[in-house]
Amino acid sequence: MKILIVEDDWEIARLLQQTLEPEGFSCHLAGDGWAAIDAFRQQQPDLIVLDLMLPGLDGLEVCARIRQQTGIKDPYILMLTAKGEEIDRVIGLSTGADDYLVKPFSPRELVARVRALLRRSLRQGGQEQERIHQSASFTVNLDRRTAHRHLDRDGEEPLDLTALEFNLLATLMSYPGRVWSRAQLIDRLWGEDFFGDERVVDTHVARLRKKVEADPTHPQFIKTVVGVGYKFTDAPSDP
Known part of the structure; x- marks a missing residue:
C-alpha cells in the first residue's frame, strides 16, 4: 500500500x-x-x-x-x-x-x-466485490469499482464518481427501496471513526444526484424520505 x-x-x-x-x-x-x-x-x-x-x-x-x-x-x-x-x-x-x-x-x-x-x-477487494448491483438504469460493479448508466439501444456510459460517491451509490443500490437513515449511511461509508455532523451525508447525496439524475432538483432515482433519510428506486412512479 x-x-x-x-x-x-x-x-x-x-x-x-x-x-x-x-x-x-x-x-x-x-x-x-x-x-x-x-x-x-x-x-x-x-x-x-x-x-x-x-x-x-x-x-x-x-x-x-x-x-x-x-x-x-x-x-x-x-x-x-x-x-x-x-x-x-x-x-x-x-x-x-x-x-x-x-x-x-x-x-x-x-x-x-x-x-x-x-x-x-x-x-x-474480497468476496463482496464480486457482486454486481444492477437496475433498469444503472450497473455498479463492485469488483472493478465501475458504475455505468444504461442508454437506449443497449448502450451504456460510465459515471465519473469519487470513491465516496461510488460507495454511496453502491450502498443505496444494494437494497432498492430500502430507506437508509443518515446514521446508517455514515456507519456504512465512514465507520465508527466518523467525527462530524450528519449533514455531510446530504452534501454527498447532492453531489451524487448531479451525476446520476437528469434533474437533481426532482430526483428520480435517489429519493429523500422526509424525516428519515434516502432510498434508491428505479421506478419513476415510486413516490
Missing part, C-alpha cells in the same frame, strides 16, 4: 513517515499543495494523509482537485488539522475527505485510522 504524506512541517512529515513505514506502508512526502498534486499523479497512492493548512494550495483545495481527477486512482484521504472545531470537520469531509484527525494525535491513533480506511479497500 502506497501512502502520500502532505505536510509542510518536515519534522511532522518525517514523524508520520517513521510511524507508518514500520507498519509496512510505502510513504512519499510532499511539502505543499502543488507538490501534492504532482506527487498524486506520479505516485498513484492508495491513501493520502493530507494536512489542512498548506502553503500554495490548502488541504481543502488539494482534496477537491484530487476528487475532480478522472482516469486516475481515487485514493482514500485522511485529513489532518490543528483545528478542532466541528465546522472544519464538516467542510473537510464535504470536499471529499474520508476521515479527519485532529492534531495532536498519537502514532497509535494514526495507524489505527489508516488501517481502518485501507481495510475498507481490502474488504472491497
Whole structure:
C-alpha cells in the first residue's frame, strides 16, 4: 500500500513517515499543495494523509482537485488539522475527505485510522466485490469499482464518481427501496471513526444526484424520505 504524506512541517512529515513505514506502508512526502498534486499523479497512492493548512494550495483545495481527477486512482484521504472545531470537520469531509484527525494525535491513533480506511479497500477487494448491483438504469460493479448508466439501444456510459460517491451509490443500490437513515449511511461509508455532523451525508447525496439524475432538483432515482433519510428506486412512479 502506497501512502502520500502532505505536510509542510518536515519534522511532522518525517514523524508520520517513521510511524507508518514500520507498519509496512510505502510513504512519499510532499511539502505543499502543488507538490501534492504532482506527487498524486506520479505516485498513484492508495491513501493520502493530507494536512489542512498548506502553503500554495490548502488541504481543502488539494482534496477537491484530487476528487475532480478522472482516469486516475481515487485514493482514500485522511485529513489532518490543528483545528478542532466541528465546522472544519464538516467542510473537510464535504470536499471529499474520508476521515479527519485532529492534531495532536498519537502514532497509535494514526495507524489505527489508516488501517481502518485501507481495510475498507481490502474488504472491497474480497468476496463482496464480486457482486454486481444492477437496475433498469444503472450497473455498479463492485469488483472493478465501475458504475455505468444504461442508454437506449443497449448502450451504456460510465459515471465519473469519487470513491465516496461510488460507495454511496453502491450502498443505496444494494437494497432498492430500502430507506437508509443518515446514521446508517455514515456507519456504512465512514465507520465508527466518523467525527462530524450528519449533514455531510446530504452534501454527498447532492453531489451524487448531479451525476446520476437528469434533474437533481426532482430526483428520480435517489429519493429523500422526509424525516428519515434516502432510498434508491428505479421506478419513476415510486413516490
